[in-house]
Amino acid sequence: MGKDNRSTEEKIFRAAMTEFIDKGRHGARMQEIADRAEINKAMLHYYFRNKEQLYSHVFQTVFLKVFGSLHHLFEQEMPFSVSLRLFIDGYIDLIKSNPKIPAFIMRELSEGGEVIRALIPRLVKAEQFMLPGLFMRRAGEAMEKGEIRRVDPLQLLMTVIGAGVYFFLAEPMVKGVMETTGAYDRERFLQERKKHIYDIIINGIKS
Amino acid sequence: MGKDNRSTEEKIFRAAMTEFIDKGRHGARMQEIADRAEINKAMLHYYFRNKEQLYSHVFQTVFLKVFGSLHHLFEQEMPFSVSLRLFIDGYIDLIKSNPKIPAFIMRELSEGGEVIRALIPRLVKAEQFMLPGLFMRRAGEAMEKGEIRRVDPLQLLMTVIGAGVYFFLAEPMVKGVMETTGAYDRERFLQERKKHIYDIIINGIKS
DNA sequence: GTCTATATCTCGATAGAC
DNA sequence: GTCTATCGAGATATAGAC
Numbered sequence: 001m002g003k004d005n006r007s008t009e010e011k012i013f014r015a016a017m018t019e020f021i022d023k024g025r026h027g028a029r030m031q032e033i034a035d036r037a038e039i040n041k042a043m044l045h046y047y048f049r050n051k052e053q054l055y056s057h058v059f060q061t062v063f064l065k066v067f068g069s070l071h072h073l074f075e076q077e078m079p080f081s082v083s084l085r086l087f088i089d090g091y092i093d094l095i096k097s098n099p100k101i102p103a104f105i106m107r108e109l110s111e112g113g114e115v116i117r118a119l120i121p122r123l124v125k126a127e128q129f130m131l132p133g134l135f136m137r138r139a140g141e142a143m144e145k146g147e148i149r150r151v152d153p154l155q156l157l158m159t160v161i162g163a164g165v166y167f168f169l170a171e172p173m174v175k176g177v178m179e180t181t182g183a184y185d186r187e188r189f190l191q192e193r194k195k196h197i198y199d200i201i202i203n204g205i206k207s
Numbered sequence: 208m209g210k211d212n213r214s215t216e217e218k219i220f221r222a223a224m225t226e227f228i229d230k231g232r233h234g235a236r237m238q239e240i241a242d243r244a245e246i247n248k249a250m251l252h253y254y255f256r257n258k259e260q261l262y263s264h265v266f267q268t269v270f271l272k273v274f275g276s277l278h279h280l281f282e283q284e285m286p287f288s289v290s291l292r293l294f295i296d297g298y299i300d301l302i303k304s305n306p307k308i309p310a311f312i313m314r315e316l317s318e319g320g321e322v323i324r325a326l327i328p329r330l331v332k333a334e335q336f337m338l339p340g341l342f343m344r345r346a347g348e349a350m351e352k353g354e355i356r357r358v359d360p361l362q363l364l365m366t367v368i369g370a371g372v373y374f375f376l377a378e379p380m381v382k383g384v385m386e387t388t389g390a391y392d393r394e395r396f397l398q399e400r401k402k403h404i405y406d407i408i409i410n411g412i413k414s
Numbered sequence: 415g416t417c418t419a420t421a422t423c424t425c426g427a428t429a430g431a432c
Numbered sequence: 433g434t435c436t437a438t439c440g441a442g443a444t445a446t447a448g449a450c
Contacts, residue, residue, distance in 0.1 A: 110310030166369025
């Protein structure tokens with residue numbers, strides 16, 4: 001019994017995740033979610049009261065997937081440059097496996113985001129959103145030690161993430177530009193992208 | 208007569224721009240546009256056949272506002288570092304005056320963007336979207352001269368733009384994080400942001 | 415718990431008078 | 433060119449049988 005409940009609920013949830021990530025909060029269709037989950041539309045309302053709540057659950061899960069998974073790199077004892085390299089690689093690989101997630105989160109942010117505004121303080125308190133804090137601490141320590149020169153750690157974090165995420169947001173433009181000159185090899189470009197970002201940043205902050 | 212036409216048409220267009228930028232293609236409401244323009248809803252269809260066409264016009268205008276205005280900095284004769292500095296400052300100031308534009312463009316990109324996909328090749332041909340080309344050329348020349356070291360110019364452009372635009376996309380998160388520690392001074396943060404990005408990049412690419 | 419059938423609502427679009 | 437009134441599609445949500 002319990003197992004069947006979870007099973008149906010989870011089928012719905014997975015289907016909702018796919019649909020919301022793909023079409024966004026407003027573009028998503030409850031019917032489409034029901035079809036994907038291979039259940040009736042009425043069940044969506046049985047398990048999750050309404051679209052808004054379903055979305056809210058999905059968003060929280062997706063947000064944690066991205067921001068709850070790589071902070072450990074800044075907890076471990078290794079040179080800051082190594083953490084940074086691993087973070088950039090890991091971050092780009094993570095998004096590569098879920099390329100629509102950045103736009104999904106950005107859409108929420110751009111809509112004023114009651115959902116995300118309520119979420120962030122809660123996650124920070126619950127220590128599930130530790131990346132900014134840990135990154136800034138480790139960067140600060142690296143500056144103390146003279147490993148890297150002094151810059152504002154929060155600014156640095158934004159530069160790293162911004163540079164990393166932008167490609168996935170702007171890919172259609174990049175593609176459009178590159179195809180005017182030659183072939184567009186996504187896989188290769190992404191590998192280069194990792195190297196490039198690390199290269200620029202590490203040279204930008206070395207003592 | 209002609210003047211009255213333009214006047215009403217323009218009122219509609221301005222109202223549509225505000226509404227679409229704020230709510231996006233699907234979130235925008237024709238009724239709201241009509242209200243803002245202080246005309247009847249039927250007039251929207253009289254001047255612009257339907258919502259899609261109205262959106263399309265708006266998007267093109269907005270896109271050009273952002274990408275059609277700063278490329279001249281890379282046409283002029285000055286050291287690459289100076290062009291870069293002016294570009295970063297100008298870019299951030301431009302978005303600061305229109306902070307919702309990045310999310311607006313990103314939303315279009317994320318929705319598969321028939322509109323933008325049709326637009327880009329056309330603008331490139333019409334020489335109204337010259338930023339990537341000019342930037343890459345000037346960066347290439349600067350590398351030849353030894354002003355800066357060799358990096359992939361397109362990767363570099365993406366890093367600059369990504370770093371610049373990310374703040375405006377993620378501001379609610381930044382705000383949330385900063386408010387847990389202290390006060391959040393947007394104006395100051397943005398001025399710092401300009402300096403920081405230039406600083407990291409220019410050190411990242413110097414010979 | 416799951417389904418069918420349907421109520422209710424929102425919104426883009428149009429018809430037609432002036 | 434501009435308005436009022438209304439249509440009709442498409443979506444969320446619910447009632448009620450099983």
